[in-house]
Amino acid sequence: MKPLIRVLVVDDSLVCRELLSEQLNQSKDIQVVGQACSGKEAIVLNRKLLPDLITMDVMMPGLDGYATIEEIMSSLPVPILVVTSVPEKDGVGRNFKALSAGALDILEKSEVNDEAAEALRNKVRLLAGVPVIHHTKKEKKQRIRSLPGSSTGHRFVVAITSSTGGPKALVEILGALPRKYSAAILVTQHMPWAFTSGFVAWLDHEVALDVSAAREGDTILPGRVIVAPGDRHLVMRSSATVGLSDEPPVGGHRPSGTLMFSSVAGICGSKTVGVVLSGMGRDGADGLLDLHRAGGLCIAQDEASSLVFGMPKVAIDMGAVDEVLDIAGITDLLVQSGGERE
Numbered sequence: 001m002k003p004l005i006r007v008l009v010v011d012d013s014l015v016c017r018e019l020l021s022e023q024l025n026q027s028k029d030i031q032v033v034g035q036a037c038s039g040k041e042a043i044v045l046n047r048k049l050l051p052d053l054i055t056m057d058v059m060m061p062g063l064d065g066y067a068t069i070e071e072i073m074s075s076l077p078v079p080i081l082v083v084t085s086v087p088e089k090d091g092v093g094r095n096f097k098a099l100s101a102g103a104l105d106i107l108e109k110s111e112v113n114d115e116a117a118e119a120l121r122n123k124v125r126l127l128a129g130v131p132v133i134h135h136t137k138k139e140k141k142q143r144i145r146s147l148p149g150s151s152t153g154h155r156f157v158v159a160i161t162s163s164t165g166g167p168k169a170l171v172e173i174l175g176a177l178p179r180k181y182s183a184a185i186l187v188t189q190h191m192p193w194a195f196t197s198g199f200v201a202w203l204d205h206e207v208a209l210d211v212s213a214a215r216e217g218d219t220i221l222p223g224r225v226i227v228a229p230g231d232r233h234l235v236m237r238s239s240a241t242v243g244l245s246d247e248p249p250v251g252g253h254r255p256s257g258t259l260m261f262s263s264v265a266g267i268c269g270s271k272t273v274g275v276v277l278s279g280m281g282r283d284g285a286d287g288l289l290d291l292h293r294a295g296g297l298c299i300a301q302d303e304a305s306s307l308v309f310g311m312p313k314v315a316i317d318m319g320a321v322d323e324v325l326d327i328a329g330i331t332d333l334l335v336q337s338g339g340e341r342e
Contacts, residue, residue, distance in 0.1 A: 004031040005128045008051040010042040010068070011035075011083075012060040016109065020055055020083065023117040030124060039063030043071055046078060053079045053128040056103065058095050066098050073102030077132040081123060082106045095195070096202035099168045104130055104307060106167075108192050126164070126280070130307060156271035157220065157236075158183050158334060159264045159291075161257025163190040163279025165307025167199065169327055170277065171206045174225060176331045179208040183273070183337070184220035186234060186242065186264065188257045190279065193230035200227050216243045228255035235263035253283045257311075261287025270295030273337050275330060276321075277301045279311035289320035297337060299323045299330055 007024055009032055011017045021032040034049050036042040040063050046054065054072070058065035069080055080103040084095050095106050104127050110116035162170060166189050174185070191199060196213060203225065204211035211225040212218075214234045218226055219241055226242055228234035233245040233255045250256035257276065261284060264272050274291040276284045278301055292298045298321050300312035305326040315321050323333060 002029060005029060005124060006031055006033045006049070006052045007124060007128075008032075008034045008036065008042065008045055008049060008054045010037075010039075010054060010060075010065070011057040012037055013057070016057065020120070023120055024055075024124065026117065027121050030121060039065065039068030039071075042068050043075075046072055047076055051078060053081060053124055055081050055083045055124070056098070058082055058084045058098055066101055069098050069101040069103050073132070077102065079104050079127045079130050079132055081127055083109055083120070085109045096167060096199055100171065100206070102132065104132070105164055106191075106195065108194065126308065156183060156239075157186065157264055157268045158273045158275065158337070159186045159188075159257075159260055160275040160277060161188040161260060161279075161284040161287075161311070162277035163281070163283065163308070163311060165278030166190070167202075168307075169301065169305075171203060172327050173275075173331050173334065174203065174207040174209060174211075177207070177209060177334060179223065181209060181223040183334075184222060185209070185225040186214075186220075186228075186236075186260060187225060188228040188234055188255045188260045188284075190253055190255070190283070191230050196227070196230040203227070214242055214244060218242050228260070230255070233259045235259060236267045239267055251281065251283050253281075256287075257284030258287035262290045265291040265294040265296060268296075272296040273299065273334060275299045275301075275334075276312050276315045278306040278308050280308050281310050282314040284311050285315040285318050285320060288315050289318055292320045292322070297322055297333075299325060299333065301330065302326050 009017050009020050017035045024030045024032050034045045036045050056065050082098050082103045107123055200211055200213045209223050209225050214226045214228055235243055235245050237243040250258050261274050274288050274296050288298050300315050300321040302324050303309040
């Protein structure tokens with residue numbers, strides 16, 4: 001019999017703490033071992049209880065969730081799932097800032113229903129076993145290395161799809177690209193619509209490139225990052241523009257990486273780099289295969305650096321991938337493929 005997943009619930013609202021605890025304790029494999037109403041109490045209980053995972057609210061008085069995560073991850077690291085409502089823009093920004101501090105993922109506080117409770121429990125099961133490391137502030141360094149056997153050449157568009165574990169990988173990759181990067185970048189990240197504006201604002205703050213949410217008819221420009229909104233597909237309309245599609249979800253996802261890759265393959269073909277990052281399921285694989293057949297350079301994040309090796313593995317197993325690389329390797333290859341404008 002597998003040991004129970006021991007969870008510490010952190011939220012300044014008693015109602016929220018009790019609700020989350022009730023939802024988690026409904027499962028025979030999860031046990032809430034403690035509740036904390038503040039960041040300071042969470043730090044103390046983490047040392048005392050040694051939980052397998054912490055659910056963390058971000059907007060708390062005193063020591064907020066971001067500062068609490070930073071302290072925990074620099075002293076006694078543990079997998080952290082941010083569970084938050086979506087308040088004003090500043091609050092949403094703090095949610096994604098928590099990923100930089102070491103949190104593994106973000107889940108929106110939902111209404112009380114069986115589906116939402118099971119989604120929470122599944123997320124806890126997924127993240128509880130993820131190895132975590134001490135997080136300290138480090139100076140970012142850009143490396144460029146030679147990749148023998150890789151046919152890079154100049155690429156016109158870089159298309160990236162990701163899910164669980166994706167935001168952190170994205171900020172590391174995009175943050176290492178030069179400000180005058182010569183390729184346009186399209187991003188499909190699975191997330192609820194309500195988080196899109198905060199995610200875009202966070203990326204725009206963290207990286208040198210210009211980041212914006214996609215709109216119908218947007219012009220793709222060198223060094224510009226266009227992000228799919230949380231409820232519509234991002235597709236290419238022409239070699240110079242993108243658009244938004246209300247087509248049904250693909251494999252349960254809207255936006256879908258598969259739809260994005262397929263549309264890019266049909267227009268840009270060999271002038272494209274396609275990248276599948278960490279995530280559950282198989283989204284992106286079929287579209288990446290289309291891109292592979294069209295001559296695009298197709299990359300998958302490797303297992304060791306992926307928070308969840310679902311999406312990359314499916315793409316690899318399908319034969320849609322040219323290179324399997326860690327975050328540093330993906331960054332280096334994108335620098336070689338896109339280059340820097342004069």
